[in-house]
Structures are given as structure tokens and as C-alpha cells.
Amino acid sequence: MLGGVEDAGTSETAGGGASGEVPGGATGPTGSATAPRRYDSGPCMRPGTSDWDGDGYQARFDRLAAAGAEVHGEADLVATFSPASVLDAGCGTGRVGIELARRGIEVVGTDLDPSMLATARRLAPDITWVEADLAGLDLGRTFDLVLMAGNVVLFTPAGTQAAVVAGCARHVAPGGVLVAGFSLGHGWSADDHDAAALAAGLEPVDRLATWERDPWPGDGSYLVALHRRPA
Numbered sequence: 001m002l003g004g005v006e007d008a009g010t011s012e013t014a015g016g017g018a019s020g021e022v023p024g025g026a027t028g029p030t031g032s033a034t035a036p037r038r039y040d041s042g043p044c045m046r047p048g049t050s051d052w053d054g055d056g057y058q059a060r061f062d063r064l065a066a067a068g069a070e071v072h073g074e075a076d077l078v079a080t081f082s083p084a085s086v087l088d089a090g091c092g093t094g095r096v097g098i099e100l101a102r103r104g105i106e107v108v109g110t111d112l113d114p115s116m117l118a119t120a121r122r123l124a125p126d127i128t129w130v131e132a133d134l135a136g137l138d139l140g141r142t143f144d145l146v147l148m149a150g151n152v153v154l155f156t157p158a159g160t161q162a163a164v165v166a167g168c169a170r171h172v173a174p175g176g177v178l179v180a181g182f183s184l185g186h187g188w189s190a191d192d193h194d195a196a197a198l199a200a201g202l203e204p205v206d207r208l209a210t211w212e213r214d215p216w217p218g219d220g221s222y223l224v225a226l227h228r229r230p231a
């Protein structure tokens with residue numbers, strides 16, 4: 001267990017149980033005029049700010065891996081689709097994208113947080129990392145698979161979730177897949193996600209309870225949602 005909290009909500013792979021705990025729990029909309037985040041990420045955000053501490057975030061996963069925890073459940077699930085290219089959307093420190101690249105997949109990572117991206121660039125300078133808001137993202141290309149790992153839809157400012165899903169869907173190639181994992185009960189439901197994906201031209205493929213493909217709904221606290229763009 002990641003000290004009882006886990007930013008990425010990575011389900012069982014990171015020892016967080018099927019629920020994929022969310023750090024600090026749901027704080028709800030802050031009402032702040034400056035891009036309120038709906039989640040408090042505890043020790044992985046710089047105190048008194050809404051900025052991530054990329055190195056601190058990555059260090060927690062490194063500690064888990066060093067302790068023998070399986071931390072690549074997301075990459076394992078992605079690999080079952082045999083994608084040639086993956087957009088790691090809300091990539092953070094590149095925790096997942098770097099593992100996918102190590103497996104021979106072309107990866108582009110994008111995130112709006114400079115600290116997270118600085119860690120990603122330090123760890124994997126050969127991967128393309130793009131600093132951008134997913135809500136307006138247009139990379140001018142598509143990918144076999146777009147991955148939103150680690151509660152991205154819960155960390156985007158309130159009210160931007162559907163735009164973030166649309167921005168990700170825009171980059172799914174015909175026949176390609178959007179994979180999103182997030183904790184439930186925190187303001188963005190499975191049906192919300194389906195509706196946003198449908199509005200963005202994707203169709204539902206499956207719902208899983210964990211990255212290890214445990215059948216939906218499991219304990220109902222975590223969702224891995226799979227959507228496809230019709231070929």
C-alpha cells in the first residue's frame with residue numbers, strides 16, 4: 001500500500017487494492033477561480049499549491065517497485081491490444097508510457113503539469129513529451145490506443161472532464177481504443193464517462209473492475225473503461 005494513499009489509483013498492481021485509492025480523498029470542487037482541482041493529491045503536490053511534485057510522485061512508485069509490488073498493470077493491459085502507438089494522456093512522470101516504450105511501442109506523453117513532465121523528460125529524454133491541456137489537445141495525428149491512467153479525469157478541473165475525454169478521443173485512430181482508469185464515487189461516474197466517450201464518437205467495448213481485468217463491477221470502487229472508435 002502506498003502509505004494509504006495513491007494518486008494514480010492503479011488498482012491492484014500498485015498495491016492499492018481494487019479500489020485504487022485517491023490521495024486525500026475527494027475534496028470536491030474548491031470554488032477557486034484558478035483552475036480548481038477536484039482532488040487533493042496529498043504529499044505529491046507542493047504544499048500550498050496545485051502543482052505536482054513529479055520526483056516525489058515517481059519516487060513513491062519506485063519504492064513500491066523496489067519492495068516487489070507489481071506496478072505495471074496498466075502497461076500489461078495496454079499490451080494486450082498490441083498497439084503500435086500509444087498516447088499517454090495525462091502521462092504525469094511517464095510512469096506508464098516509459099514502460100510501454102521499453103516494450104517497443106511508440107509513445108507520446110502529454111500532461112499540463114511542468115513538474116511531472118520534467119521528471120518524465122529526465123527519465124526518458126528520447127520520448128516525445130508535450131505540455132498541453134488535454135481538453136484542447138490537437139497533435140494532428142492519431143494513435144492505436146490512448147491511455148488515461150491514474151485518475152486523470154478526477155484531477156482535471158471540475159467541469160472539464162467531458163472536454164478532456166473528447167480531447168483524448170480525438171486522437172484515437174479508426175479501430176483504435178481509449179482506455180481510462182479512475183476511482184468511482186468522486187464526481188465522474190461510469191455513465192458520465194460513457195456519455196462523454198459516445199459524444200466524442202467512440203463506442204463502449206467493455207468495463208473492467210481493475211487493470212488485471214477483474215470483471216466489472218467488482219467492489220464498485222474502480223473502473224477501467226474501454227471504448228473504441230469504429231473502423
Ligand SMILES: C[S@@+](CC[C@H](N)C(=O)[O-])C[C@H]1O[C@@H](n2cnc3c(N)ncnc32)[C@H](O)[C@@H]1O
Pocket residue numbers: 007008052089090091092093094095096110111112113116132133134135148149150151152155156157160164
Ligand atoms: C495522478 S496523475 C497520473 C499520472 C500518470 N498517468 C500515472 O498513471 O502515473 C494525474 C495526471 O493528470 C494530469 N492532468 C489532469 N488534468 C489534465 C488535463 N486537463 N490535461 C493534461 N493533463 C492533466 C495531471 O497533471 C497529472 O499529471
